[in-house]
Amino acid sequence: MRGEQFVKSLNDGRKIWLDGALVSNLPKHQAFKGTLETLQRLFNMLDVPGVRETIGFVPPGGSKFAHASFLVPYTPQDLLKRRTSFDCWARETNGMMSRISDYGRSMITGWYAARKQLGLLDPHFESKITNYYKEARDRDLFLTTAILDPQIDRSNGLDDSRINERFLHIIKETSDGIVVRGAKMIATGAPYTHDFIIFSFLNFEAKDSKHAHILLVPAHSDGLHIICRESFASQRPQDHILSSRYEEMDAVLFFDDVFIPWERVLLYGNPDNVLKLRGNKTANSLAFHQTVVRFVSKLEFVTGVAFAIAESIGVQGFLHIQEKLGELITQIDVMKALVIASETMARPDESGVLVPEISFIDTARNIGTKYYPRAIEILQQVGGGGFVQVPSSMEDFYGPISNLMHLYFEGTSVSAEKKVQLFKLAWDLIGSPLGSRHELYERFYAGDPVRAYASQYVKFEKELLVDPVWKLLKESSKEGG
Template identity: 80%
Template sequence: MPTRGDRFISSLADGRNVWLNGAKADNLSDHPAFQGTLGTIKRLFNQLDDPAVRDHIGFAPSGREAYAHSSFLVPYSAQDLSKRSTAFNYWAKETHGMMSRLSDYGRSMITGWYAAKEQLGKLDPHFESKITSYYQDARDRDLFLTTAILDPQIDRSVSLDDNRIAERFLHVVRETSDGIIVRGAKMIATGAPYTHDFIIFSFLQFDKKDRKHAHILIVPANSAGLHIVCRESFADSREQNHILSSRYEEMDAVLFFDDVFIPWERVLLYGDSEAVLKLRANKTANSLAFHQTVVRYVSKLEFVTGVAFAIAEAIGVNGYLHIQEKLGELITQVDTMKALVIASETTAKHDESGVLVPEISFIDTARNIGTKFYPRAIEILQQIGGGGFVQTPSGMEDFYGPISKLMHLYFEGASVSAEKKIHLFKLAWDLIGSPLGARHELYERFYAGDPVRAYANQYVKSDKEAFTDPVWKLLKEAGKYGSKRNYTYT
């Protein structure tokens, strides 16, 4: 009997248009660009049917025997929230924080919209029934989801008032009694080649007149006219040399919508720019989804820290003060991120529908600070390993023969054999110097949106008087008691 993972793999043979290196990639599970990653996902999916671990990752929805992933669990209690967190943490640990879009992010967004359906139902009379049936379908059929939110990077200095932009950003070209037809493009969808459905909306600040661009859609990956255009693959099947690239290449893609039909039941909102902005900003969905990103991030920082410790020990530099200072800095990163996760969970509050929502201000802080932590962590790794990363040969096994003895002699480390040291440095190079490693640094800088505007937004959204009142109060008191001059503050 096929396993859940097998069913996931075979479901991808559904006629989707995945483009790689100028050609259509048909058999994804056998394709060198995808097979390692699909093997990883298959293993994770199978865990949901393994009695030894499934309770860490999933739950049995009422009336069903089969487990669903806990990203579909609507949290009403601290226990539910902790179950979600445990599930995110479990898959993140299994993949060393390197797979950011195992669909638990997209699934959490759908779960949030479903959980807040009564409030959100005010935006559109059909929203509640659409999101309810989609949520149940996605949960019970293990649908793999990802988001594609950004509009194509053509010319960021102009807006929809420019026709060149308006025509290329995703918009509705026709409405029929069965649905809408959309044209345009979206960047970037991580995990796109093996996703079932894309959650599509825009970061644009819409005007009322932008109704054709204002929509929130769920688009099946095999929709006719949809092209999934992948970047160059960073997968490398040489497991010993590229452990991370061989199993965690998530793939990013641009989506071309060449007149794609979307049935009304998958059009969550359309035409009302204000309603779209409200749904997009929904705190319940955003908190549940963003919570996953931060839990995942902790695992990644822990992994980088582990690699840094191992490198420092392997070459005997861990006794130097400045190395210890840098290793200590990595621990402060891990602890800061963990503390923010704990803070977001312990200060969670119930929304109007009784859903227990993690505190988003701590999550925003974690996502923002994370854009600086990861590049710094990689910099520390470089400072610790120095030239060791580029002296590493292809692998000891390639050198069995006349210089084998010399290899063992000269590649030996302070505390490890030459073989172990080479493996460790190759793993670290995959993290800091391979195409996959470079992509990860970019990812952590940008996945949560433009970091500059995200930081600025924390100021814009803040309760400014809570900060400035004590300042004015102190000045007022000082004027009254501490100065001969007569200040008058109003």
């Protein structure tokens, strides 16, 4: 099945650095094993009759199911199919895995869908993206993005030589391709990816053209180093349910003179064109749509845990607890409504591709940066000290103090064992290294939230709201009479 093929394909000589050493056998390594089992299960779903129809589609002229993130939507049914597919994988992982390739795949699908307009940026773009889209779709490529530049000195630009040298740039051009040097941060899911979608983040001036690029870089490229943060994977699934199966890993990428063949160089050397491709509405709407669908699942999961915690210790009847649990429900409803609004208000682009309305998606992504930390805060308020009143290991239930464990950990309506399991699960959301990483992720994954909110204001057609104010004032003033 394709899950097994996927896992095998990752032993391709990629250079993954963890704890000061190169990872020699990724699928067997303790830090990656649990997550790979999860990913294998997700990939295998595309081979299961009755399930593959929900998450996949058969491309025109093909015979094998492809993931629906590769479906170019022309009708509301197509958009619904994409949502159902995202939702299915998100539910399978409780919304806790964000970069399981459907985001990166959607971006490629968007560029492919808009290839005619985008072809105006470069004469080779259309054929390159068409070939790559088909390859990624038919070979089930796992894709992730790395966009940001290293945090050296955010107050300075490329005129600072330290920054100029370290931000990813082209050092050589040959008849076969280009050679790039520099670093990128952050690539979530980096150890599991086949290709990185790499693009420059800042709006560069023409003089900085060597820094402008949009590239598709194989993870096993010579000279590419994947530097992992500390692993949060746990080998004790009974104590750390989430950390043992959903550790996506985040990494920094070092490009120590990496050769990239022309067919994988989508654009380079023209900052304006790179900016246009990066800002392409079709690709962004399709990709960001996935992020919000996934987020709904995560909010539902956190809310489910909060409800269960409240009931397990008998606090669900208190007014302030009900108010907080009600707030979690409003979060879910607002997010769901924004997804539905983005689909209902979808409009065809110049090529007839049905594009979810991005303003609703932007709003959802922005509010999400505040909703998730608040949801975690509510979970803490509901459970109180219960999160740290659990034993270090579930093994205590099977040892010499078993009878005392069952006696003192009993809950309102659940057994002691179930209650401890539940609080351990909740701790993996609110207190474990994985849980803290998730809070950081939801604050920042969609970019700097401060600038993202500000950009909603800057882009907004302000006359729509301001004109009626002037009209009213004019009507009510003597001068306007």
